[in-house]
Amino acid sequence: MTTDYSSYLAKKRLPHLWCPGCGHGIIxxxxxxxxxxxxxxxxxxxxxCGIGCSGRAGDYVNFHRFxxxxxxxxxxxxxxxxxxxxxxxxxFMGDGDCGAIGIGHLIHAARRNVDVTxxxxxxxxxxxxxxxxxxxxxxxxxxxxxxxxxxxxDIDLCHLAxxxxxxxxxxxxxxxxxxxxxxFTRAISNKxxxxxxxxxxxxxxxGRYNSLGNAPEMxxxxxxxxxPLQKYEExxxxxxxxxxxxxxxxxxxxxxxYTLYWQQERGIDxxx
Amino acid sequence: MVKNKKxxxxxxxxxxxxxxxITAGARFFAGYPIxxxxxxxxxxxxxxxxxxxxYLQMEDEIAGIAAVIGASLGGMKSFTATSGPGLSLMQENIxxxxxxEVPCVIINIQRFGPSTGIATQPGQADVMAARWGTHGxxxxxxxxxxxxxxxxxxxxxxxNLAETLRTPVILLTDxxxxxxxxxxxxxxxxELSIAARKKPERLSEDYHPYEPGPNGVPVLPDxxxxxxxxxxxxxxxxxxxSTPQPKVAGDLVRRLQxxxxxxxxxxxxxxxxxxxxxxxxxxxxxxxxxxxxxxxxRANSQGIKTCLMQLPTIWPFPEEAVREKCSDAKxxxxxxxxxxxxxxxxxxxxxxxxxxxxxxxxxxxVITPEEIMNAIKEVVNP
Numbered sequence: 001m002t003t004d005y006s007s008y009l010a011k012k013r014l015p016h017l018w019c020p021g022c023g024h025g026i027i028x029x030x031x032x033x034x035x036x037x038x039x040x041x042x043x044x045x046x047x048x049c050g051i052g053c054s055g056r057a058g059d060y061v062n063f064h065r066f067x068x069x070x071x072x073x074x075x076x077x078x079x080x081x082x083x084x085x086x087x088x089x090x091x092f093m094g095d096g097d098c099g100a101i102g103i104g105h106l107i108h109a110a111r112r113n114v115d116v117t118x119x120x121x122x123x124x125x126x127x128x129x130x131x132x133x134x135x136x137x138x139x140x141x142x143x144x145x146x147x148x149x150x151x152x153x154d155i156d157l158c159h160l161a162x163x164x165x166x167x168x169x170x171x172x173x174x175x176x177x178x179x180x181x182x183x184f185t186r187a188i189s190n191k192x193x194x195x196x197x198x199x200x201x202x203x204x205x206x207g208r209y210n211s212l213g214n215a216p217e218m219x220x221x222x223x224x225x226x227x228p229l230q231k232y233e234e235x236x237x238x239x240x241x242x243x244x245x246x247x248x249x250x251x252x253x254x255x256x257x258y259t260l261y262w263q264q265e266r267g268i269d270x271x272x
Numbered sequence: 273m274v275k276n277k278k279x280x281x282x283x284x285x286x287x288x289x290x291x292x293x294i295t296a297g298a299r300f301f302a303g304y305p306i307x308x309x310x311x312x313x314x315x316x317x318x319x320x321x322x323x324x325x326x327y328l329q330m331e332d333e334i335a336g337i338a339a340v341i342g343a344s345l346g347g348m349k350s351f352t353a354t355s356g357p358g359l360s361l362m363q364e365n366i367x368x369x370x371x372x373e374v375p376c377v378i379i380n381i382q383r384f385g386p387s388t389g390i391a392t393q394p395g396q397a398d399v400m401a402a403r404w405g406t407h408g409x410x411x412x413x414x415x416x417x418x419x420x421x422x423x424x425x426x427x428x429x430x431x432n433l434a435e436t437l438r439t440p441v442i443l444l445t446d447x448x449x450x451x452x453x454x455x456x457x458x459x460x461x462x463e464l465s466i467a468a469r470k471k472p473e474r475l476s477e478d479y480h481p482y483e484p485g486p487n488g489v490p491v492l493p494d495x496x497x498x499x500x501x502x503x504x505x506x507x508x509x510x511x512x513x514s515t516p517q518p519k520v521a522g523d524l525v526r527r528l529q530x531x532x533x534x535x536x537x538x539x540x541x542x543x544x545x546x547x548x549x550x551x552x553x554x555x556x557x558x559x560x561x562x563x564x565x566x567x568x569x570r571a572n573s574q575g576i577k578t579c580l581m582q583l584p585t586i587w588p589f590p591e592e593a594v595r596e597k598c599s600d601a602k603x604x605x606x607x608x609x610x611x612x613x614x615x616x617x618x619x620x621x622x623x624x625x626x627x628x629x630x631x632x633x634x635x636x637x638v639i640t641p642e643e644i645m646n647a648i649k650e651v652v653n654p
Contacts, residue, residue, distance in 0.1 A: 079342025
């Protein structure tokens with residue numbers, strides 16, 4: 001059975017501006033499918049985006065939409081959620097947006113356990129500005145600002161979110177759509193801070209610089225480079241360097257910021 | 273209003289700002305500790321939860337103003353308080369609030385700068401940072417209190433203007449006023465005129481959230497309302513969808529400036545003290561206007577016809593009122609604790625440029641009435 005997600009989609013805004021072969025559309029569709037499955041009312045849903053390719057997702061949805069400044073989405077969302085705790089809030093932030101300029105806010109949103117779902121489409125570079133490397137670009141990869149290979153190591157945002165205190169953390173790819181939708185549904189359903197990273201193809205820049213072929217070839221590359229978490233953990237460190245893991249890192253039920261705040265302040269919700 | 277003992281308080285400037293914010297309806301504060309503004313955060317953290325409000329201490333000032341903007345979009349009147357270094361960090365998001373038309377109040381307790389400067393000493397050098405600190409063409413409202421009573425009154429005014437115009441409003445006080453204790457007559461919300469946020473009534477599919485309403489101000493829903501809100505810092509059309517069209521960009525930026533300029537009439541007017549037919553007009557604001565007022569009293573008692581024009585609204589600059597008051601005066605003296613930030617604006621207001629003089633200090637010391645008197649005497653007996 002196909003879930004009808006059309007009421008969430010701003011059809012008159014299509015076609016979208018993402019390049020052919022970009023995975024952002026796949027990720028957005030699976031988010032909307034997951035929302036339809038959870039039957040979230042349009043007026044009780046918010047898509048909060050940052051800046052960059054992923055930041056444009058908000059132009060294609062037909063429910064509450066926020067697009068702030070580069071990297072600050074989770075800080076804005078923290079304020080929104082304290083004022084409107086009932087809003088199902090999805091923060092859609094790319095690897096540069098969330099992993100570079102916004103990484104401080106990621107740590108603190110996870111620490112506070114703000115009740116939002118962070119979706120990180122990770123295309124491993126800054127696509128909107130022409131394919132510069134990001135903190136999530138794998139070491140030695142080529143990009144428009146690392147023509148001889150990226151010298152800096154990359155960072156795993158998922159493990160960072162876990163140690164920062166997130167309730168739910170998982171990673172998948174734009175190829176594994178069934179798993180992606182399931183993870184989105186789990187993440188949105190779980191109160192508190194949830195994060196799902198989705199490794200996604202950018203054939204225009206990352207793929208081209210690193211000779212990964214056209215869009216289908218890059219999708220195949222992502223599939224072949226990814227292994228389930230358990231298998232990854234059984235690998236040697238040298239072997240692990242050649243692969244991305246995918247799977248769920250954590251699923252907990254710690255109380256979220258809003259609940260904790262009012263528990264502490266006199267133990268009651270004055271607004272209730 | 274009948275004054276009773278209950279509403280006569282002995283407060284410092286920062287206390288007055290915090291209490292006034294809550295009286296004006298603020299139910300959300302987010303910020304980051306900084307001298308000399310911290311009392312506003314401390315008092316908010318104590319009082320807001322008792323009124324169903326939220327205090328959040330964020331990871332930096334960028335996150336502080338971001339959370340304020342977020343909560344405001346969720347329907348809560350929101351504010352933050354900071355000082356120079358924090359104001360610098362907030363600038364990008366202040367521009368966002370201007371572009372996305374999000375009401376909020378930023379209380380900036382000016383301290384000596386640039387950079388870390390002297391954290392506990394006053395300055396008045398954020399006049400231009402408040403006006404032009406964020407990039408791009410824009411209008412902004414900046415108010416400057418002179419006493420603790422005005423800290424109270426103008427904070428309420430700041431919230432009213434922010435909500436009425438859907439824009440950030442900056443209140444510029446300074447390290448002296450912040451910790452100065454004075455008598456304040458407080459009011460409750462029933463004694464005051466408190467602006468409530470206008471919201472669209474009609475729920476319809478052809479509703480255009482960013483269609484300019486009366487006076488160029490759009491009537492927007494909050495996040496979570498039945499009417500759908502789309503907010504972005506990108507140039508956006510009446511539906512809130514982004515567009516790079518030159519006409520939309522031009523119209524939007526022009527409207528954002530005009531809605532502030534045309535609202536000058538509802539902003540606090542310059543206050544005049546001293547001679548009604550002055551030879552010398554002193555223009556000042558904030559703590560410097562206190563010394564100026566004393567100097568004006570002394571000058572008039574010595575037969576020098578002098579007037580103080582105190583500016584509670586710095587931006588938009590009350591150009592017309594300044595021109596009107598100063599065109600017949602022989603000399604205009606601008607008194608401020610900076611290198612002449614307001615002086616340049618007065619000179620550009622259309623009055624004869626070379627009759628505008630400056631009395632300024634940039635060394636953390638508050639300008640004294642004697643210094644201003646010396647300047648007045650020099651004009652009279654060169």
